[in-house]
Amino acid sequence: MDSINSFKGYGKVDEPDQAAFRRKTRKRLIILVVSSVVLVAVIIGAVVGVVVHKGKNNSSSDGPATELSPSASLKAVCSVTHYPDSCYSSISSIDASNVTDPELLFKLSLRVAIGELSKLLEYPSKLKEKTNDKQVKEALTVCEVVFDDALDWLNESYSAMEVGKEDKLLSSSKMDDLRTWLSASITDQEACLDALQELNSTHYENSTLLKDIQSAMKNSTEFLSNSLAIGTKILGLLNKFNMPIHRRRLLSDSGINSDFPSWVRAGDRRLLQETNPVPDATVAQDGSGDYRTIKEAVAAVPKKSPKRFVIYVKKGKYIENVVLDKSKWNVMMYGDGKTETIVSGELNFVDGTPTFATATVAVAGRGFIARDMQFINTAGPEKHQAVAFRSGSDRSVFYRCTFDAYQDTLYAHSNRQFYRDCDITGTIDFIFGNAAVVFQNCNIMPRQPMPNQFNTITAQGKKDPNQNTGISIQKCTFSPLRPDLTALTYLGRPWKEFSTTVIMQSTIGSFLNPLGWKEWVSNVDPPSTIFYAEYQNTGPGSNTTGRVKWGGYRPTLTEDDASKFTVATFIQGSEWLPAASVQYQETL
Numbered sequence: 376m377d378s379i380n381s382f383k384g385y386g387k388v389d390e391p392d393q394a395a396f397r398r399k400t401r402k403r404l405i406i407l408v409v410s411s412v413v414l415v416a417v418i419i420g421a422v423v424g425v426v427v428h429k430g431k432n433n434s435s436s437d438g439p440a441t442e443l444s445p446s447a448s449l450k451a452v453c454s455v456t457h458y459p460d461s462c463y464s465s466i467s468s469i470d471a472s473n474v475t476d477p478e479l480l481f482k483l484s485l486r487v488a489i490g491e492l493s494k495l496l497e498y499p500s501k502l503k504e505k506t507n508d509k510q511v512k513e514a515l516t517v518c519e520v521v522f523d524d525a526l527d528w529l530n531e532s533y534s535a536m537e538v539g540k541e542d543k544l545l546s547s548s549k550m551d552d553l554r555t556w557l558s559a560s561i562t563d564q565e566a567c568l569d570a571l572q573e574l575n576s577t578h579y580e581n582s583t584l585l586k587d588i589q590s591a592m593k594n595s596t597e598f599l600s601n602s603l604a605i606g607t608k609i610l611g612l613l614n615k616f617n618m619p620i621h622r623r624r625l626l627s628d629s630g631i632n633s634d635f636p637s638w639v640r641a642g643d644r645r646l647l648q649e650t651n652p653v654p655d656a657t658v659a660q661d662g663s664g665d666y667r668t669i670k671e672a673v674a675a676v677p678k679k680s681p682k683r684f685v686i687y688v689k690k691g692k693y694i695e696n697v698v699l700d701k702s703k704w705n706v707m708m709y710g711d712g713k714t715e716t717i718v719s720g721e722l723n724f725v726d727g728t729p730t731f732a733t734a735t736v737a738v739a740g741r742g743f744i745a746r747d748m749q750f751i752n753t754a755g756p757e758k759h760q761a762v763a764f765r766s767g768s769d770r771s772v773f774y775r776c777t778f779d780a781y782q783d784t785l786y787a788h789s790n791r792q793f794y795r796d797c798d799i800t801g802t803i804d805f806i807f808g809n810a811a812v813v814f815q816n817c818n819i820m821p822r823q824p825m826p827n828q829f830n831t832i833t834a835q836g837k838k839d840p841n842q843n844t845g846i847s848i849q850k851c852t853f854s855p856l857r858p859d860l861t862a863l864t865y866l867g868r869p870w871k872e873f874s875t876t877v878i879m880q881s882t883i884g885s886f887l888n889p890l891g892w893k894e895w896v897s898n899v900d901p902p903s904t905i906f907y908a909e910y911q912n913t914g915p916g917s918n919t920t921g922r923v924k925w926g927g928y929r930p931t932l933t934e935d936d937a938s939k940f941t942v943a944t945f946i947q948g949s950e951w952l953p954a955a956s957v958q959y960q961e962t963l
Contacts, residue, residue, distance in 0.1 A: 518567035525563035640954010647956035654687035690715035703740035723758035734765035752780035804834035833867030845875030879910035887916030
């Protein structure tokens with residue numbers, strides 16, 4: 376049985392690893408400071424030189440224009456990355472690297488990352504052949520899935536750079552997409568390590584295996600981080616100052632008091648608000664529909680279809696595990712109510728399934744919508760990690776749904792997600808992952824764990840400082856599932872070194888421990904690189920006087936800082952939620 380001092384969560388490191396983690400964090404802090412200084416030189420040299428050069432070509436001026444050499448430009452661009460040496464050597468080795476345009480250098484960095492990640496695809500299957508351990512094989516299967524997904528997001532990013540001649544410059548909305556997809560690709564690779572890491576305490580051979588795969592991933596991890604840094608710090612800055620990349624945000628209807636972010640398209644918005652949308656497939660256990668199981672209906676969804684495919688699941692309890700892989704785009708699944716249509720599973724870590732694969736329902740294809748359904752994992756607290764729902768779907772929407780389990784209930788794995796009017800119950804880290812996710816008007820309800828365990832509502836897993844990810848909980852209600860909750864309960868704990876979580880304008884009950892937050896490793900403060908904050912919360916548990924004193928915790932925020940975690944800004948909701956027909960609030 377796990378006590379408060381001994382409890383180990385998903386992917387938890389041991390004390391030697393934690394010491395190494397702190398040394399690495401200090402090194403990264405130094406790099407961040409240096410990067411901020413050299414960024415000025417980058418803009419003056421690599422960027423302004425290109426702008427002047429382009430301006431000269433488009434004017435009659437004969438004045439001199441100074442431009443950095445390709446080598447100097449590449450060094451300047453790579454200087455803002457965590458791995459400038461690998462950035463420079465990998466890009467300069469490409470025949471087409473004799474360029475100075477930061478946008479083209481970014482594109483070359485993507486080519487390098489794609490090439491390296493492609494080499495990893497077969498590696499997990501080769502490792503599986505060398506072991507007879509079932510759990511290790513299952514973890515390596517997770518690696519196979521997430522490596523494939525990571526490469527898909529990388530290819531999507533590269534394709535997005537193939538703009539037409541009439542639209543040479545990247546819009547800010549496209550830059551948002553690129554940062555999201557590159558962040559997701561990094562998170563996918565990290566999920567492989569998480570699946571192997573959680574076996575370390577019980578599988579001796581896995582410690583060697585973990586080191587092998589970490590070594591094999593070294594280049595792809597660094598190259599991906601480099602691409603994200605260039606896109607964020609160089610192209611993002613150009614975008615901000617309208618230098619060669621023009622801003623072209625789509626107009627939003629933010630003035631309208633809609634309940635859904637504006638990126639939900641008009642057609643999807645109607646589907647979410649209609650009582651009974653016309654389905655493309657109906658699931659009914661009694662045989663009155665097209666299919667008796669949800670799996671069968673999902674199998675009928677066309678691959679990568681731009682058209683919305685609607686699945687209606689009639690009331691009943693469906694005991695099955697359902698996966699909508701990356702090829703299942705634009706699926707809407709709705710039921711007869713969050714107490715009437717229930718999807719139930721019991722896969723769990725204790726019985727041998729990696730946390731990533733325990734989800735009762737898992738979605739990866741973009742544009743997924745769920746409405747009026749309950750997703751449950753019935754494994755119970757003694758089985759530890761047991762996910763009810765996992766989403767890696769970009770621009771996914773969940774409306775009037777229930778997510779019910781104990782440890783690791785809702786895995787908001789990656790990409791942009793929005794939850795509205797949902798109920799979420801659990802014990803340890805029961806909202807976790809590394810998506811850019813906003814929860815609005817949800818009921819968040821901790822429940823009683825096993826004896827001597829504590830509750831942590833969130834566990835955010837941001838690994839790279841340039842990822843545009845985090846958990847934002849706005850105008851929600853925090854209250855125990857039952858009034859007799861006695862376990863120490865916290866708003867969350869930082870899973871990784873750049874974890875980001877903001878609780879704002881919410882009502883917090885008296886059940887909350889006054890410290891508010893819990894460290895990942897007992898009695899070891901998290902690094903100051905995390906970003907944890909509270910803003911304008913109410914209720915007896917909202918008093919921040921007795922909160923933790925971490926360097927990365929802010930008991931309050933300015934309005935400008937809080938606005939960075941709203942639907943409009945944090946998940947670019949103005950551009951995609953209107954189509955989903957779900958209610959939302961764009962701003963504070």
